[in-house]
Amino acid sequence: MGVKDLEDLKKISMLRSQIESKKIEDIMDTEFPKVGPEEKLIDALGMMRKTGYQDIPVIEDGEYIGTISYGSILKKKSIALDSKVRNLVNTPPVVTKDIGLTSVAEIMVLNNLRQVPVVSANKKKVIGCVGRMQMVKLVEGVKVFKDIKSWEIMTSPVEGVKENALLDDALEIMRSLDIRTVPVTDSSNNLVGIVGMKEVIDNNWKASNKTVGDISGKNKASSTTIESVCVSAVKTVGWNDDIETAVELMTDNGISTVPVVEDGELVGILTQYDIIELISACRERQFLFVQISGLDDEDKGYSSAIYDTIKDEVEKINKIVTPESLSINVAKYNEKGDRSKYSITARLIANGRAYSAKQVDWDLIKTVNDLMKKITEMVKNEKDSVGTYRKRKK
Numbered sequence: 001m002g003v004k005d006l007e008d009l010k011k012i013s014m015l016r017s018q019i020e021s022k023k024i025e026d027i028m029d030t031e032f033p034k035v036g037p038e039e040k041l042i043d044a045l046g047m048m049r050k051t052g053y054q055d056i057p058v059i060e061d062g063e064y065i066g067t068i069s070y071g072s073i074l075k076k077k078s079i080a081l082d083s084k085v086r087n088l089v090n091t092p093p094v095v096t097k098d099i100g101l102t103s104v105a106e107i108m109v110l111n112n113l114r115q116v117p118v119v120s121a122n123k124k125k126v127i128g129c130v131g132r133m134q135m136v137k138l139v140e141g142v143k144v145f146k147d148i149k150s151w152e153i154m155t156s157p158v159e160g161v162k163e164n165a166l167l168d169d170a171l172e173i174m175r176s177l178d179i180r181t182v183p184v185t186d187s188s189n190n191l192v193g194i195v196g197m198k199e200v201i202d203n204n205w206k207a208s209n210k211t212v213g214d215i216s217g218k219n220k221a222s223s224t225t226i227e228s229v230c231v232s233a234v235k236t237v238g239w240n241d242d243i244e245t246a247v248e249l250m251t252d253n254g255i256s257t258v259p260v261v262e263d264g265e266l267v268g269i270l271t272q273y274d275i276i277e278l279i280s281a282c283r284e285r286q287f288l289f290v291q292i293s294g295l296d297d298e299d300k301g302y303s304s305a306i307y308d309t310i311k312d313e314v315e316k317i318n319k320i321v322t323p324e325s326l327s328i329n330v331a332k333y334n335e336k337g338d339r340s341k342y343s344i345t346a347r348l349i350a351n352g353r354a355y356s357a358k359q360v361d362w363d364l365i366k367t368v369n370d371l372m373k374k375i376t377e378m379v380k381n382e383k384d385s386v387g388t389y390r391k392r393k394k
Contacts, residue, residue, distance in 0.1 A: 016282045020100045028118050028128035034059045037086035044068050054114040058089050063124045066091045077213035094119045102283035105276045110291040132272040139247045151239040154260045154268030155356045167224040176331040181257040184230045191266045193230035236261045246270050281324050281349050294330035313372035321350040342367045
């Protein structure tokens, strides 16, 4: 048993019923941090640092007006810490208490949210918040999830940094992939530590900080080494451990990321996001959800061509498996003068299985095309890869 069980529509229906036997009210936080629009950014960041929330509701005169997000703040490296929260409010999707938990999972996945506000029927009041940790706990005690192995949903290969690298290298990975934690390895790819934004901020938080760049470490990253800030006592799972083991580590230790190792070597990474994707895959749906993030204004004109490329490959994939969601993140950076290079990552969920890939090139459409072909090839090779995994020593 395992991920393959999710191909059985009857089993999916049963699993969906188990998950949605619980309601949002059963798992949401009714005590949650909040900020006002006239408060300063430094106060919001301090609240995030203290509570662990990364998406905090902004309340004005008792009514919800949006959210201030850790991820969007980090992208504004030069913004002053005494800026008002009002200038950084965004409006991600919210949920009401009558929505199913598989739908909540899908909203989290498609919008890469750490917390989702639960609002009243008129959407004016925030009555609670649902975070990734509460969603992940839904896996505990569900037999099908217990039978799914780490290697079946982990991300591999892993974007990591060497122990002798600089903090700037880890920060660049975090920003380009919109992640918060990066594993640290030695020259033999053995796991020796892990570094996250918590460690970055804790080591750079000073009263003299003036901008987000000061706190994120960007202004001093060139002289800060990974080994000086990373956590060396890392909680890990084996590649053949079930995901309930990973969930227990996450919930018991208050962590969001668990490296997957085999004989000490880093072979993958398992996050709360991966598990929530699995919950999302149980949602009853009629069509594929596609989410593209990171396109700047200059490249948005290529959206139609990008979707055409995706459609062509998805049609091929659909002949092999049933695709449920596809998320694509576009990162762009200058490498030669004014010419920009694209680093694009994709993650496809199909039949409960996660397929992840990355492609780097100069041309946006070509990069997306090559990336989608890579995903298609991964799906085609699935049966062989599963057979290889199952033959490996346990």
